Amino acid sequence: MSPKQSQDQQKFLPSAEPTFSVAKVPEPSKATTFEEWHATIKQNFPELATAVEVSMSVVTQLLIRDVTNCFALVLVDSPAAGKTIAINIFDEIEKITYSSDTFTPASFVSNAANVKKENLPKLDLLTRIRRHMFLVRDMATIFSARDDDLMKNLGILTRVLDGEGLSTDTGIHGRRTLRGDYVFMMLAASTPISPRVWKAMGTLGQRIFFLGLHLRRKTAEELAHQLKDTSYKSKELECRKVTREFLHTLWHQYPQGVEWNKQTEDDSLLKVVSRCSVLLARLRGQVIVYKEKWEGDEKEFSHTVPSVEHENRINQCLYNIARGHALATGRTQLAPQDMRIVMLLAFDSAPGHRAPLFHELIRKGGELKTSDVTALLNCVPGTAHKEMRTFVILGICEEAEGDTLDTSNHIRLKEDLRWFLGEECKRYLEGDTGSDFLKPPLSNSDAVSGDPSPC
Structure with missing residues (x-):
């Protein structure tokens, strides 16, 4: 490699590997306790309370200093069961969550052919979701891909879920590398997983955890009463507001993160x-x-x-x-x-x-x-x-x-x-x-x- 090639390669590498950090977020307008937050969720969506509580346990891992593993949770149930509502409750919390309705694993470290190499870092998804909870409302774009694409997509996802970044080598842009603390959490939703997806995940190594909602079917009387009830969107907005306040409370309570005493x-x-x-x-x-x-x-x-x-x-x-x-x-x-x-x-x-x-x-x-x-x-x-x-x-x-x-x-x-x-x-x-x-x-x-x- 010539000196000029070496300089060009170093030019597009991070100047320093990122390390643990806690995002600076606005102060909560009202300090909110877990009990207050949980009561609001349970009052509005009692059937989703467990799923939302587990999801909260995913994002709060970002405050624990020795957590170096990404945690990916997929909520599973039939269509219209409420998976999207559970995810929406965590949406639009700046510097804590990042949502995308559709993405491809290739976007974690971009190698877009129509973009100059010096502009590629602006496109890297991995940089934007670092130290965030990545929200994906539907994993169908990943799980429904053809077998070859499925293996490729899950292979990339498996690697980034190690929390250590990602290196790629392509014929267009050569080597691109993001290395260091690229820990993020992931909350996604899916309909029941097909056998070929389970097989592919088992072949590449399991990194994803699943939680079934197990919602019972409502009776005709319950469905009729539901039509008179407060709209789902109004309930969702109330839950989103209290969730934002609660997370801002936690982030201000632990501005340097938590040193966990395992002993x-x-x-x-x-x-x-x-x-x-x-x-x-x-x-x-x-x-x-x-x-x-x-x-x-x-x-x-x-x-x-x-x-x-x-x-x-x-x-x-x-x-x-x-x-x-x-x-x-x-x-x-x-x-x-x-x-x-x-x-x-x-x-x-x-x-x-x-x-x-x-x-x-x-x-x-x-x-x-x-x-x-x-x-x-x-x-x-x-x-x-x-x-x-x-x-x-x-x-x-x-x-x-x-x-x-x-x-x-x-x-x-x-x-x-x-x-x-x-x-x-x-x-x-x-x-x-x-x-x-x-x-x-x-x-x-x-x-x-x-x-x-x-x-």
């Missing part, structure tokens, strides 16, 4: 986080179970080598969001009430039918038989056997024997996960397990390929 944490609470990490790592494991041959009336299944991620990243991210919740509620140390959102995320971030299947496993006391699975998933026994076999391969369950006259398959929760059957776990989940999962019947193609349908 004083309650070990029993940290163990809850670690148990959830172990569970989620197994639930998100990659394996394809397929029909290999027939022998009389018995189905023989084979499977690929299972790939289960190490728990380290999940463990840290779940700990971070628990700390975000603690900080939002006025504490700088974990408490039992912070474990609820950890449990919900561990369950709902499982792909496809695995989330409702694990819920059912808990409701049934840790043991399921074929008829339980066919009723839950509305599928044929062969597909149920495949789903049950998947749980065994991933180390979630073990095979069990039924009664003498019962010839159906049985699975039992493995011993190291049986804490999830205890009273402590049930207390965290009470009122939030939600049975209104979206669970369409599995098609024959899904049964053969081994990819679960969206729940």
Whole structure:
């Protein structure tokens, strides 16, 4: 490389790597507590209170100095369930949130061919969302892309969610690099995730957490009453106002961020986080179970080598969001009430039918038989056997024997996960397990390929 080329390359690199900082925001017109904020949300949108509370726990991680992992949360439910309202509540809070109705991962570090290289830094999305919560109302533009584009987009998203920046090399502009503290949080929404998206995310490495809204269907009487109620937009504006005031209160309370004392944490609470990490790592494991041959009336299944991620990243991210919740509620140390959102995320971030299947496993006391699975998933026994076999391969369950006259398959929760059957776990989940999962019947193609349908 010639001296001139070297100088040109350095010209477009950041002069100094960015480090931790807390945005300077306007003073709140009224100091707002978590209780006041939460009461307003619950009064206007009671069915969205949990989702908004978890979302608040995402953005408050920006105040914790040792958080170096980006946290991406996607709210999942059917269309018109209220996902966009939950995101809108955090919109237009200058220097804290940044929203975009559509984006491409290539925009994180731009290499636009029709722009001069010296002007490209003005286009970099990663610079604009640094130390913000990035709001994306619909992930369809990412998740609905063709398989090749999907892998490319998720690959870039996976890298930037490490919080370390991004380097690109193109034939047009050569090398462009953003390095340093490029931590941001992400709150997005999506309809139920398709099997091919789960497969792609598992191949590249999971970085995204999911939370189902699990909203029940309203009755005709409730829908009629809703028409007389205050408009959604008026309620939304009230929630947006109190959310802005609450976040401004927090940002002024911790202008230099928070130095978290990990050494004083309650070990029993940290163990809850670690148990959830172990569970989620197994639930998100990659394996394809397929029909290999027939022998009389018995189905023989084979499977690929299972790939289960190490728990380290999940463990840290779940700990971070628990700390975000603690900080939002006025504490700088974990408490039992912070474990609820950890449990919900561990369950709902499982792909496809695995989330409702694990819920059912808990409701049934840790043991399921074929008829339980066919009723839950509305599928044929062969597909149920495949789903049950998947749980065994991933180390979630073990095979069990039924009664003498019962010839159906049985699975039992493995011993190291049986804490999830205890009273402590049930207390965290009470009122939030939600049975209104979206669970369409599995098609024959899904049964053969081994990819679960969206729940």
